[in-house]
Amino acid sequence: MSFGHEQLDVYRVSIEYVGWVYRFCESLKGHRNAKEQLIRASQAIPLNIAEGNGKATEGDRRRFFEIARGSALECAAVQDVLSVCGAMPAEKNAEAKNILDRIVAMLTKLGRRGYAVHEQLCEYGKELDLTIEE
Helix, strand or coil: CCCHHHHCHHHHHHHHHHHHHHHHHHHCCCCHHHHHHHHHHHHHHHHHHHHHHCCCCHHHHHHHHHHHHHHHHHHHHHHHHHHHCCCCCHHHHHHHHHHHHHHHHHHHHHCCCCCCCCCCCCCCCCCCCCCCCC
16 A cells, blocks of 8 residues: 555656755754755655645645645755855756755646546555564
8 A cells, every 4th residue: 555645757757856965964063953944844745745636626636736835946945045155066066956946846746636646555454564573
């Protein structure tokens, strides 16, 4: 069983971006406010994609995809702030912006009418395995 949002390429790409942000921010000295804002905004992308994809109405779904899109654009702006302050090399900023551009394009498309991916339902009465392996 997988959740509907896990089937979306934009969700998978945004999760990879979150990982990149964490690794980058671990090496970042100073710039606490921008670093915290970049982490929060990057996390908001996949979180809003997941929540939006689970909404029952198209309007609600689009609203969450638009919020995720706004968070991606916010990440691009924070990267510019870090770049202009000399905390992020221009090449690294450009590489990460390419990923953000891809995310924004996919979210723009998802925000159109009639698009959703839903969870696969379990058969009623089947026992669920709730163990988590380490």
